[in-house]
Amino acid sequence: MTRNITLSLIVIVLFLPFSPLLLWSVADGWYFPQLIPDQWTLANWSAILTASTKVGEGFLQSLVIAALSTGLALLVGLPAGRALGLLDFPGKGAIKILLLLPIMVSPLATLMGIQFILIRLGLSGTMLGVVLVHLLPTIPYMTLVLSSVYANFDTGYEAQARTLGASPIQVLWQVTLPLIAPGVVVGALFAFLISWNEFLLTFFVGSGRVFTLPMVLFTSLQGGNTGVTAAIAITSILPALIFLLFSSQALSDDSAIGGLGDV
């Protein structure tokens, strides 16, 4: 009973801020002092489905960019996280700080320089350029998450698998990755959402030619159409919600975290 009440309270607190968005997206005019709109419409939703608002295109571009930067961040984060989590080597502390720098330093301070280099490489205004620049915040998060995952990983499982006849590649696919999968999911979730929501880096490096969902949202916000903006905003939250549901399911599966000790 109390549990249900607590749960409902959490849901209300979490979703209350979004309720005006939801109302706006289906309201046909909503003026003071009305508590809720008195006329309803689905026009805003049908508007964002048309090509002219570029929502579909932005959604797709965001998806591709987020997926690519997550994949690349994993490619760097897995070995880097392993090194930081399991090995002791001189300069480890310095490398950790170096890794945190992109998060600590405002991108505004570095964007000019990055843009200069990307222009010379001909990558400014391209999707590849945007993916590369999205690695700036995603790699540190991914590496930090994976290094703490590896710090709790018992390499005895790998040694055991080797003596049972598994080659290093087989160990990676059959033992290590399945055992650290929950951590990989968390890291990938972080990276995906960071990339999905990234505005500033895309804005500069994309130079208006790479049009992700945050760009669409920003343009629409400037246009002043509250209803359409609300509908786009809700659309941009969707992946986060889907991912959260998916990952909470993956993470609550006890068998998956067996290799991670007391995490």
Add this chain to the structure above:
Amino acid sequence: MSNTPYFSIQQLTKSFRKTLAASDVWLDIQQGERLSLLGPSGCGKSTVLKLIAGILRPDRGEIFLANRLLNRVPPEQREIALVLQKGLLFPHLNVGENVAFGLKMRGISRAEQETRALAMLEQVQLGGFAHRHPSELSGGQAQRVALARALVIQPKVLLLDEPLSALDASLRSDMQTLILQLQKETGVTMVIVTHDQSEAVVMSDRIALMFDGCLRQVDTPEVLYQQPCDQTVARFFGGVNFFSAEAQQHQLSLPGGDTLITDYPQQGTVDVTIRPERIHVLAEAICSTNLLPVKVVQNRFTGTQRHLVLKTPDRLELQAWVPPSQDFAIGQSVFAHLPADALWSFSPDSQLVSTLPQTV
């Protein structure tokens, strides 16, 4: 049959940073033999096991198995299976998949994987457990699955690293019986690492005793008990009686003037030891040789034995374990009979004997 041993470790040396974990280890092991690597924790015995398994690389030395140099062979191709103390069942696989793991890695067909894994589970008395999850097993069951997983790949050598130390005493003896039985059925050569001398005695044909990274004595349990090569070895096997004596032509002169006769010829100043259970305590002097008049200073009943502490007039202290029926009062004057064949002596300055392996 050639003269070269089936499994041979030569000059094996490994150090971590500055500490020498294994130093110049030589071992020859026969096919089908059970050998224990025994020693206190931190003596390097697990390191030797990991070097054999190929998880660690030696700094120096060679490992030969069936005439093949293993040094550059990766662990997955060595045909040596390893069972660790923690069992380390893969938590993302069920019991059957765990046992079949090694077969799957070898690309054996799914049907054969299943048959062999199920048969192996049957052999460790866990038939019907194939679909259980490792987290649903008790410690003993998990160790049996780990054993099945190692044996199903039909290794040439089975390495066990303290496989029973996490189990309680009654379970441990059941597991010892099971391991011995499986070893007999499969005929696999077995090397077991343990810090428990009683386990080593039960489990092995020969014991390799290790201190500080060095092998001290390699011999049968009987020899290690009765004829240790030095005091450290004797103490590790529960030796408690040590006294120095002058040895000359089968005679030992104790400092107090008493004389003991041994059937072991040695000269000069020697350390003499006798196992506490080999001392006879007599109320009256019914024989004349090797008899010391003593006083009982302590009498402790342990249930299966009485542990007596005896003192000679020259303040030489002896411990004797006698049957519970032999009860003596504190302060009672009795006689300790030290049988000649139970007395064992070694020179007090005896250097570490790097005992070369003997054939069983």
